[in-house]
Amino acid sequence: MSSNRLLDLELNMSSKTAGSSFNLLYFASASSFTGKDSDEFEAPVSLSKLFDLVEAKYPGIKSKILDSCLVTINLEYVDVPKSGTGEEDVTIKAGDEVAIIPPVSSG
Template structure:
């Protein structure tokens, strides 16, 4: 039986890129049906255990297909999306 779970492309910026050691990766979602964006955090943490990503994800902003997301529970990932993890930016 083949795994029919959809994939998304995750883009990592700043501290998220440092924690994961990459700027992007393809991630297979945990089930074939649509999933809330908010469920992606635990999946990313399982792919990068002990990398310090938990702190970054707690304070990050998300974008899906270049649109900023206000409420990660309200956005459903169906596969094929480009999801960006954007840590807080400090200016000076």
């Protein structure tokens, strides 16, 4: 393969991974509710708006799952600001990996 072709492939791959979106991972009941393990959303978006985006795509998920879940961004747990509390908000950027982790119980 010529060096020009390799360069074209590398540029094409980097433009796909460096786009303007982030990956949202679903675990446990969130995965069951959506029927998926992950979704891709456009970035940037504030963490406080994330649940509204997910609710718009999967009506009912907010009250059944999201209101009691934990969230990570790039493997770091973050607090989801409640509306009207004045808590500091986090911006999800392109390339971030966000995870929705519902409570898990065992018996």
